[in-house]
Amino acid sequence: MKDSQIYRVTYEAFSRFSTVLMRCRSFEEIGDALRVNLKYLLNFHVFRVSFNWEDYFIHITVSAAGSSVQVREQHDYLPHEQQLLEKGRPLLWTDLSVLGLPAEFRLAEAEQGQLWGWAFNREKCQILLSVLAGNSKDFSGRDVTFVKLIAENLESKLLELCLFQVLDKKNEVISSINENQQRVIKLRTQQIAEKNERLMEISILNAHQVREPLSRILGLINMIDHGSSPEVIQEKIMPRLRRSSEDLDEALQEVITKATSELIELKA
Amino acid sequence: MKKIMLVDDMEITNFITGSLIQMIDPAYAVHDYTEPMEALSEVATVQPDIIFLDLNMPEMDGWGFLDEMQQQGLGQKVYILTSSTSELDRQRAKQYANVAGYLVKPMEKDELAGILLMA
Structure with missing residues (x-):
């Protein structure tokens, strides 16, 4: 193939990779996208990205065995990534035995493994890329251009997902505050309804208590209307009228005292 | 002659009802009680034609x-005579077969005369 054709094919593969990546809605989907699409852009045994933004540490490792995704609040950098962070520039390792790499990075002796690493420091976040290549999966200097493009794409996508997660968490907090308020409102409404009911009961009770002596007064007045003799009025009705009026007064005073104390109690 | 039993813890109420009954016809025999227990114990012996019964009383309501x-x-005819205008009390009274009516104090003389006639 001519160079121009190779570039066209690679460009199409990259375009496809970008589109798939853009559509990812979770870190796991990013892992899958890398596993499926990255092999058309680069030759590698293992591809690893470590991303950090604030409290988010995301590590994605892609190999022939599959992809693994870790989302942590504390970093889980591999030793060679620590070196990348310290140096802050691209590094190449050819003696892999001293790096203490995990199992999926292990290659046959004949492969003569090479580990390439890049550290990209942005304003708010940081992204580390590692590519493990070898004789059968040759990585050339020309591929570095794509590594940088991949880093840019991954960085913006990972940051976007982190921000969504933060938003989701804030939404959850707001929802729980809302729910709590609803509960408080419901409780308060219920308490007010209970107090209202209690007040109604008191007012009915009070009305009856007052009505008893009043009904006697009305009954006694009826007797006068029905033509009781002056002697009966003077000797029998008047003292009872006085007594009933006093009872009425007493009942009213009692009602006032009771209602006042109930009111104070209900306000508390 | 017909016998009327008045049961109300307030002597004044019994005085009013008793006086009205005497005004209507002095021949009625009025037995008045301010102690419901005492009244109850004498229902069988007095055999009243009508009992006027208050609701709100201490000890026994x-x-x-x-x-x-x-x-x-004891199936004697009872008229409830109360100062309570409560609909709940009115409904509750209907549950007793011998309760013939629910009257709210003060009772009018004409109303009382009608009741006595039917006794």
Whole structure:
């Protein structure tokens, strides 16, 4: 193939990779996208990205065995990534035995493994890329251009997902505050309804208590209307009228005292 | 002559009802009680044609009185005479077969005369 054709094919593969990546809605989907699409852009045994933004540490490792995704609040950098962070520039390792790499990075002796690493420091976040290549999966200097493009794409996508997660968490907090308020409102409404009911009961009770002596007064007045003799009025009705009026007064005073104390109690 | 029993813890109420009955016809025999227990114990011997019964009384209220009558198999005609205008009380009174009416104090003389005639 001519160079121009190779570039066209690679460009199409990259375009496809970008589109798939853009559509990812979770870190796991990013892992899958890398596993499926990255092999058309680069030759590698293992591809690893470590991303950090604030409290988010995301590590994605892609190999022939599959992809693994870790989302942590504390970093889980591999030793060679620590070196990348310290140096802050691209590094190449050819003696892999001293790096203490995990199992999926292990290659046959004949492969003569090479580990390439890049550290990209942005304003708010940081992204580390590692590519493990070898004789059968040759990585050339020309591929570095794509590594940088991949880093840019991954960085913006990972940051976007982190921000969504933060938003989701804030939404959850707001929802729980809302729910709590609803509960408080419901409780308060219920308490007010209970107090209202209690007040109604008191007012009915009070009305009856007052009505008893009043009904006697009305009954006694009826007797006068029905033509009781002056002697009966003077000797029998008047003292009872006085007594009933006093009872009425007493009942009213009692009602006032009771209602006042109930009111104070209900306000508390 | 017809016998009327008045049961109300307020002497004044019994005085009013009793006086009205005497005004209507002095021939009626009025037995008045301010102690419901005492009244209950004499229902069987007095055999009243009508009992006027208050609801709100200490010790034994009107409902207790009616329950006791039921227990003892006393079926005398009872008119509840109360100052309570409560619809709940009115409904509750309907549950007793021997309760002939629910009257709210003060009772009018004409109303009383009508009741006595039907006794």
